[in-house]
Amino acid sequence: MSHYLGIDIGTSGTKTLLIKADGTVVAEANAEYPMHQPRPGWTEQDPEDWWQATIKTVGNVMRSSGLKPADVKAIGLSGQMHGSVFVDKAGKVIRPALLWNDQRTTAECDEITQAAGGRKALIKMVANPALTGFQAPKILWLRNKEKRNFDKLAKVLLPKDDIRRRMTGNYVSEVSDASGTLLLNVVKRTWSKKLMGKLKLDMDLLPEVVESDQVTGTLTSEAAKLLGLTTDCKVVGGAGDCAAGAVGNGVVKKGVLSTSIGTSGVMFVHSDQPQYDAAGRLHTFCHAVNGKWHMMGVNLTSGGSLQWWVDSVLQGLAGIDKAKRYEAATAEAEAVAAGSNGLLFLPYLNGERTPHADPNARGSFVGMNLTHTRGHMTRSVMEGITLALRDSLDIIESLEVPVKQIRASGGGSKNPFWRQMQADVFGKKITRLEVEQGAAFGVALLAAVGDGAYKSIESACTATIKVAEETKPDRKAVANYNQLFPIYRDLYQQLKGSMSALADYQSSSH
Numbered sequence: 001m002s003h004y005l006g007i008d009i010g011t012s013g014t015k016t017l018l019i020k021a022d023g024t025v026v027a028e029a030n031a032e033y034p035m036h037q038p039r040p041g042w043t044e045q046d047p048e049d050w051w052q053a054t055i056k057t058v059g060n061v062m063r064s065s066g067l068k069p070a071d072v073k074a075i076g077l078s079g080q081m082h083g084s085v086f087v088d089k090a091g092k093v094i095r096p097a098l099l100w101n102d103q104r105t106t107a108e109c110d111e112i113t114q115a116a117g118g119r120k121a122l123i124k125m126v127a128n129p130a131l132t133g134f135q136a137p138k139i140l141w142l143r144n145k146e147k148r149n150f151d152k153l154a155k156v157l158l159p160k161d162d163i164r165r166r167m168t169g170n171y172v173s174e175v176s177d178a179s180g181t182l183l184l185n186v187v188k189r190t191w192s193k194k195l196m197g198k199l200k201l202d203m204d205l206l207p208e209v210v211e212s213d214q215v216t217g218t219l220t221s222e223a224a225k226l227l228g229l230t231t232d233c234k235v236v237g238g239a240g241d242c243a244a245g246a247v248g249n250g251v252v253k254k255g256v257l258s259t260s261i262g263t264s265g266v267m268f269v270h271s272d273q274p275q276y277d278a279a280g281r282l283h284t285f286c287h288a289v290n291g292k293w294h295m296m297g298v299n300l301t302s303g304g305s306l307q308w309w310v311d312s313v314l315q316g317l318a319g320i321d322k323a324k325r326y327e328a329a330t331a332e333a334e335a336v337a338a339g340s341n342g343l344l345f346l347p348y349l350n351g352e353r354t355p356h357a358d359p360n361a362r363g364s365f366v367g368m369n370l371t372h373t374r375g376h377m378t379r380s381v382m383e384g385i386t387l388a389l390r391d392s393l394d395i396i397e398s399l400e401v402p403v404k405q406i407r408a409s410g411g412g413s414k415n416p417f418w419r420q421m422q423a424d425v426f427g428k429k430i431t432r433l434e435v436e437q438g439a440a441f442g443v444a445l446l447a448a449v450g451d452g453a454y455k456s457i458e459s460a461c462t463a464t465i466k467v468a469e470e471t472k473p474d475r476k477a478v479a480n481y482n483q484l485f486p487i488y489r490d491l492y493q494q495l496k497g498s499m500s501a502l503a504d505y506q507s508s509s510h
């Protein structure tokens with residue numbers, strides 16, 4: 001039977017999955033790498049780390065499966081979205097990549113909005129407003145702040161597309177990830193020459209753009225050797241990690257939503273047509289499914305807030321094995337009542353995207369009293385993260401998008417207590433898949449479709465994805481969270497000015 005690889009270049013590490021054409025997972029491997037923060041709000045990674053992690057994890061899955069190199073027919077690539085890899089004429093990376101959660105480009109976002117003729121005109125061209133994490137403002141930042149590097153620039157690539165370049169020698173992206181550059185005409189699924197012109201950027205900077213299941217090349221002999229595969233192995237378009245995760249969760253038709261609690265938090269909904277939130281709070285992007293779109297709300301520091309809380313603050317848990325640390329912390333949270341006795345946490349530790357689009361937003365605990373313990377604080381971190389996802393759900397529902405099913409995914413949703421919390425905060429039934437392998441599984445399926453094992457992405461999902469269990473909302477907890485949600489929502493409005501003043505203070509005291 002043919003086999004396929006799905007590779008997800010995540011923020012905390014790379015995950016590689018080897019599947020059979022029927023969707024059975026044969027082997028998986030992970031490799032971590034650091035994220036650098038040279039200044040508050042700046043986030044960078046070395047693309048070489050991604051490539052070394054790719055070589056290592058592919059080697060590991062091939063060894064543990066015992067397969068022959070020729071058994072792997074195609075590879076699907078997924079990755080953290082919006083990042084910028086700057087490459088020179090000789091194919092050398094010019095400087096560390098700027099990531100999706102980097103907040104240095106406020107001035108460049110204003111520059112783009114102005115050049116486009118205002119926010120409305122920009123949304124008309126590329127379906128989205130300018131946000132600091134997106135790729136286009138990063139290109140302008142390089143031009144404004146590192147002119148010498150900009151002069152060397154020949155191509156700008158998204159993280160997974162840099163891995164494709166190293167694998168195939170080809171400069172290609174695909175529509176789902178390209179949507180997050182702010183340079184794609186999302187409706188037409190082609191680059192926006194109009195916006196590139198207004199920004200005075202050369203079209204040659206951009207790679208070719210294709211649909212997600214299209215074959216983009218085969219492995220070069222050097223890459224085949226490094227990866228232990230053959231030069232016949234195809235590489236398909238793949239997808240940005242959100243669309244890839246949605247394919248991996250079977251979110252490929254109307255009425256199905258998915259939530260993901262990873263480092264970031266994502267509320268994702270499929271749409272048959274491009275659909276907009278006029279206020280620009282949700283992103284409107286191409287789906288990895290040909291001719292389909294999606295909307296999503298993104299929280300920048302979702303599971304990342306719990307990670308910060310457990311690793312940086314609860315140092316008392318530091319002696320516990322990493323895998324067990326979250327369980328130990330969340331068990332304390334589970335022992336206290338829903339609502340954390342009125343303690344609220346705002347998870348805006350590195351600014352926020354949905355619904356505030358504010359790089360200066362900052363995190364806070366509000367409502368603390370003498371009854372509160374460590375368990376209450378952990379629970380309120382988890383509740384704050386979940387209430388932030390509800391912000392996105394409310395916007396989606398306000399656009400009259402039918403919500404028939406919510407599928408929970410990501411590291412946080414593996415925890416049954418957090419799935420119950422999601423059901424209670426959203427007031428909706430939550431489903432979970434039998435095997436949840438996220439984005440890497442989604443792009444392995446895209447590779448199978450690209451290789452001809454399935455007629456369509458939808459049929460690949462129907463054949464391979466099974467829902468395992470449902471979590472029903474608890475009526476009392478739902479009422480409790482319904483009471484807290486408006487208070488939570490109001491807090492940002494009340495604290496916005498102070499958050500911004502503190503963000504200024506933090507940058508000046510750096």
Ligand SMILES: Nc1ncnc2c1ncn2[C@@H]1O[C@H](COP(=O)(O)OP(=O)(O)O)[C@@H](O)[C@H]1O
Pocket residue numbers: 010011012013261262263264302303304305306307326327330410411412413414415418
């Ligand atoms: N056992 C657990 N209980 C609760 N949350 C968890 C658990 N394990 C992981 N998480 C959460 O999941 C996040 C990692 O999710 P993952 O999907 O692996 O992240 P990413 O791919 O974005 O790096 C962690 O930051 C943490 O918040």
Ligand SMILES: O=C(CO)[C@@H](O)[C@H](O)COP(=O)(O)O
Pocket residue numbers: 010011012079080081082100101133180241242262263264266298
């Ligand atoms: O910015 C977004 C989506 O718009 C993030 O979802 C990134 O794509 C990073 O994802 P993780 O590494 O947290 O999975």
